[in-house]
Amino acid sequence: MALVVMKFGGTSVADMDRIRNVAAHVKREVDAGNHVAVVVSAMAGRTNELVSFVNDASATPDQREYDAVVSSGEQVTSGLLALTLQSMNVKARSWQGWQIPLKTDSAHGKARIAEIDGDVLRTSIQAGEVAVIAGFQGIADGNRISTLGRGGSDTSAVAIAAALGADLCDIYTDVDGVYTTDPRIVPKARRLEKVSYEEMLEMASLGAKVLQTRSVELAMTQNVRLAVRSSFDDPNAVPAVGKDGSSSVGTIVCSEDEIVEQQVVSGIAYAKDEAKVTLISVADKPGVAAGVFGPLAAANINVDMIVQNVSADGATTDMTFTVPEGDLAHALEVLEAHRDDLQYKDLIGTTDIVKVSIIGVGMRSHAGVAADMFRELASKGINILAISTSEIKISILIDAAYQELAVRTLHTHFGLDQTGA
Amino acid sequence: MALVVMKFGGTSVADMDRIRNVAAHVKREVDAGNHVAVVVSAMAGRTNELVSFVNDASATPDQREYDAVVSSGEQVTSGLLALTLQSMNVKARSWQGWQIPLKTDSAHGKARIAEIDGDVLRTSIQAGEVAVIAGFQGIADGNRISTLGRGGSDTSAVAIAAALGADLCDIYTDVDGVYTTDPRIVPKARRLEKVSYEEMLEMASLGAKVLQTRSVELAMTQNVRLAVRSSFDDPNAVPAVGKDGSSSVGTIVCSEDEIVEQQVVSGIAYAKDEAKVTLISVADKPGVAAGVFGPLAAANINVDMIVQNVSADGATTDMTFTVPEGDLAHALEVLEAHRDDLQYKDLIGTTDIVKVSIIGVGMRSHAGVAADMFRELASKGINILAISTSEIKISILIDAAYQELAVRTLHTHFGLDQTGA
Numbered sequence: 001m002a003l004v005v006m007k008f009g010g011t012s013v014a015d016m017d018r019i020r021n022v023a024a025h026v027k028r029e030v031d032a033g034n035h036v037a038v039v040v041s042a043m044a045g046r047t048n049e050l051v052s053f054v055n056d057a058s059a060t061p062d063q064r065e066y067d068a069v070v071s072s073g074e075q076v077t078s079g080l081l082a083l084t085l086q087s088m089n090v091k092a093r094s095w096q097g098w099q100i101p102l103k104t105d106s107a108h109g110k111a112r113i114a115e116i117d118g119d120v121l122r123t124s125i126q127a128g129e130v131a132v133i134a135g136f137q138g139i140a141d142g143n144r145i146s147t148l149g150r151g152g153s154d155t156s157a158v159a160i161a162a163a164l165g166a167d168l169c170d171i172y173t174d175v176d177g178v179y180t181t182d183p184r185i186v187p188k189a190r191r192l193e194k195v196s197y198e199e200m201l202e203m204a205s206l207g208a209k210v211l212q213t214r215s216v217e218l219a220m221t222q223n224v225r226l227a228v229r230s231s232f233d234d235p236n237a238v239p240a241v242g243k244d245g246s247s248s249v250g251t252i253v254c255s256e257d258e259i260v261e262q263q264v265v266s267g268i269a270y271a272k273d274e275a276k277v278t279l280i281s282v283a284d285k286p287g288v289a290a291g292v293f294g295p296l297a298a299a300n301i302n303v304d305m306i307v308q309n310v311s312a313d314g315a316t317t318d319m320t321f322t323v324p325e326g327d328l329a330h331a332l333e334v335l336e337a338h339r340d341d342l343q344y345k346d347l348i349g350t351t352d353i354v355k356v357s358i359i360g361v362g363m364r365s366h367a368g369v370a371a372d373m374f375r376e377l378a379s380k381g382i383n384i385l386a387i388s389t390s391e392i393k394i395s396i397l398i399d400a401a402y403q404e405l406a407v408r409t410l411h412t413h414f415g416l417d418q419t420g421a
Numbered sequence: 422m423a424l425v426v427m428k429f430g431g432t433s434v435a436d437m438d439r440i441r442n443v444a445a446h447v448k449r450e451v452d453a454g455n456h457v458a459v460v461v462s463a464m465a466g467r468t469n470e471l472v473s474f475v476n477d478a479s480a481t482p483d484q485r486e487y488d489a490v491v492s493s494g495e496q497v498t499s500g501l502l503a504l505t506l507q508s509m510n511v512k513a514r515s516w517q518g519w520q521i522p523l524k525t526d527s528a529h530g531k532a533r534i535a536e537i538d539g540d541v542l543r544t545s546i547q548a549g550e551v552a553v554i555a556g557f558q559g560i561a562d563g564n565r566i567s568t569l570g571r572g573g574s575d576t577s578a579v580a581i582a583a584a585l586g587a588d589l590c591d592i593y594t595d596v597d598g599v600y601t602t603d604p605r606i607v608p609k610a611r612r613l614e615k616v617s618y619e620e621m622l623e624m625a626s627l628g629a630k631v632l633q634t635r636s637v638e639l640a641m642t643q644n645v646r647l648a649v650r651s652s653f654d655d656p657n658a659v660p661a662v663g664k665d666g667s668s669s670v671g672t673i674v675c676s677e678d679e680i681v682e683q684q685v686v687s688g689i690a691y692a693k694d695e696a697k698v699t700l701i702s703v704a705d706k707p708g709v710a711a712g713v714f715g716p717l718a719a720a721n722i723n724v725d726m727i728v729q730n731v732s733a734d735g736a737t738t739d740m741t742f743t744v745p746e747g748d749l750a751h752a753l754e755v756l757e758a759h760r761d762d763l764q765y766k767d768l769i770g771t772t773d774i775v776k777v778s779i780i781g782v783g784m785r786s787h788a789g790v791a792a793d794m795f796r797e798l799a800s801k802g803i804n805i806l807a808i809s810t811s812e813i814k815i816s817i818l819i820d821a822a823y824q825e826l827a828v829r830t831l832h833t834h835f836g837l838d839q840t841g842a
Contacts, residue, residue: 016477050497056437057504065507068515069500072493076471079490083478086486094489098519099564143520 001033002167002245007157010044011174012231013077023084024235026130030090032240037131039157040081042073063108067147074134082132092130097137104138110149116163154215162222167245169224172231177251178210180416181268185404188417196256199266202359202393226253256361264362265414268407271355275328279319281345284311291342299334301327305386305397320386325351354403357395358410370394376413382406422454423588423666428578431465432595433652434498444505445656447551451511453661458552460578461502463494484529488568495555503553513551518558525559531570532561537584575636583643588666590645593652598672599631601837602689607829609838617677620687623780623814647674677782685783686835689828692776696749700740702766705732712763720755722748726807726818746772775824778816779831791815797834803827
């Protein structure tokens with residue numbers, strides 16, 4: 001038998017009918033002989049409601065009290081799911097963070113997990129009881145309730161799976177897996193059977209919002225096998241997790257060693273929430289980059305891609321970089337305030353751009369992927385505004401108008417299209 | 422300075438505006454130099470919502486999970502009130518039952534308080550921090566959340582006051598005190614300045630729903646001085662509690678030693694939720710009463726007043742008693758099923774009755790109060806159907822039609838009318 005951690009998000013437990021559906025997924029695993037811990041979020045909308053109460057109570061809320069209030073949402077769901085399971089003759093009990101205990105640091109509102117004592121939990125599970133765990137919450141110093149930040153239930157699930165030595169951590173969500181790219185843009189997008197932690201991390205941070213980045217990082221460092229799958233599947237029409245923790249449903253996120261046939265490129269991500277800033281004719285001399293990026297960093301603005309052209313006249317150059325779309329106005333203000341120091345001729349900001357990335361651990365051992373990518377885009381007349389790369393990722397910045405063309409072109413070119421579609 | 426426990430029920434914390442009003446009441450006490458612990462209920466309607474979720478999840482809910490779910494309502498309010506106080510520059514923090522800890526037995530859903538460790542709470546309060554305590558909840562064996570049953574926040578408040586050795590436990594509610602009788606029936610009803618625990622207990626159990634019976638019992642055994650007062654008063658127009666725990670607002674519930682001028686009768690209560698059952702012509706022989714009340718007790722039906730007429734023919738008699746209105750149908754079924762054993766001629770049930778009681782510790786030392794009461798009712802042509810008495814209470818059963826006349830008549834006769842009204 002396998003020990004499985006199952007995690008269900010807010011839309012999966014939005015009302016009692018959805019909770020009964022979740023219970024049926026859990027019962028399937030129990031009936032197959034698996035040991036189960038379930039991690040649940042608050043019912044969809046509840047956390048937002050609680051947060052709005054908190055903000056109404058105080059303009060600068062004490063994060064410890066914020067945590068006491070908002071953690072109540074997960075407490076409710078854990079109790080309701082335990083009750084629903086019991087009504088289906090499945091032995092179950094709820095667990096709050098402080099009961100486990102799931103210890104965190106004292107960064108209330110965005111706490112990090114420090115230590116999980118799996119002993120009492122394990123004893124309960126081995127006695128045949130489903131452990132229904134309130135996600136998102138833990139206990140900090142001074143016996144205070146803490147929360148892990150929005151989306152923290154994914155992280156709870158992975159940490160619990162690590163503490164219990166689970167064979168699989170099944171993340172149930174509203175999509176049925178991780179795709180080679182967004183199926184709304186590319187109908188030929190294919191669900192990946194397996195994807196490596198590293199690739200998933202790049203995808204998560206580049207806009208494929210399936211899993212919270214922190215949870216993937218934790219799964220990678222703790223070597224927890226994840227599955228991403230849909231809670232909207234008919235619970236009785238999908239197979240249970242195998243005795244060895246194998247699953248034929250959804251996408252498995254695992255170590256790259258486990259992925260036998262590795263593609264060079266596994267997926268294509270895009271992000272529309274960046275903005276481009278260009279400084280025209282800044283002095284091309286040492287210290288100018290610091291003069292530009294120092295004030296932005298001081299203003300807490302995160303700069304992503306940076307391009308500095310080779311100077312044509314030997315005295316001035318153009319400098320282009322990207323910032324989060326929401327920070328554009330602030331970034332322009334900051335640079336305007338430093339006009340006298342920087343002595344640029346013009347300052348241009350635009351949000352009419354998109355970042356497209358190809359991702360794949362196979363790139364490590366394949367040279368020429370970048371050149372191949374650029375050639376393919378050039379053949380469609382797409383101009384590249386900026387480039388950044390990592391060992392397993394190449395990102396380019398292009399005009400927003402070309403987003404779909406670029407994603408589709410690269411998807412086909414790198415062999416990701418569904419066969420027969 | 423006084424140490425004051427302030428308790429606010431669900432209607433007093435129904436929304437953020439009401440919570441701000443509560444915070445203003447607390448701030449008044451803090452500004453006057455008092456040390457304060459506040460006990461709060463869930464926002465009005467929340468507990469009912471949570472209970473309906475629980476009942477939807479399971480027809481026979483596990484009371485431990487019921488407690489995990491419904492206790493979340495008080496958790497939310499305690500955090501929100503702490504935040505609101507902080508935003509008014511009053512130092513405050515929330516406390517859940519398990520954080521104090523407030524230990525209970527394991528009778529989940531209706532747990533009784535076993536022990537309160539006041540040490541951490543006292544340290545926090547003495548450091549000038551308002552302790553905002555989630556009422557209604559505690560921690561039972563096995564580290565599980567327990568609840569004290571509906572209305573349990575009153576009991577929490579009294580128990581906390583006892584554990585801290587508070588000078589006063591101020592129960593804020595939606596009425597401004599305890600009245601000699603229901604002002605909706607008798608406009609001349611008068612607010613009592615003081616009432617003894619014993620009298621309050623009789624009033625509470627007889628239908629004056631101001632305080633939960635258990636909380637009054639606990640206050641009596643622990644000698645906690647209570648005040649019943651309105652949370653709808655303007656927080657800045659009423660005086661703070663005095664340095665000695667004295668209060669000039671609302672009604673003080675205290676030991677009778679503290680009440681100097683004791684009336685013979687302090688109040689008049691009535692209860693409409695009883696039903697009368699009459700067995701016509703049952704055999705007048707030993708064992709018949711057991712034959713009637715045994716099966717009712719087995720069916721968990723509580724019998725209150727009992728009248729058995731003297732036998733006219735020496736062989737049969739009529740027997741009359743009362744049961745809770747909700748149990749009438751069941752009681753009649755049970756007796757119908759035993760018709761062959763009991764051999765009564767007829768069985769009559771009616772809900773068209775009311776129980777009226779006069780209450781006063783002064784009755785202990787005054788003979789003839791009952792005779793006086795019966796004479797007065799007779800003078801108005803009111804027929805008494807049954808009588809029961811205790812040391813400080815006389816209850817009579819009458820036709821419901823005479824309820825208001827009886828209450829008004831007795832109110833005037835025993836000198837309870839407001840002077841000048």
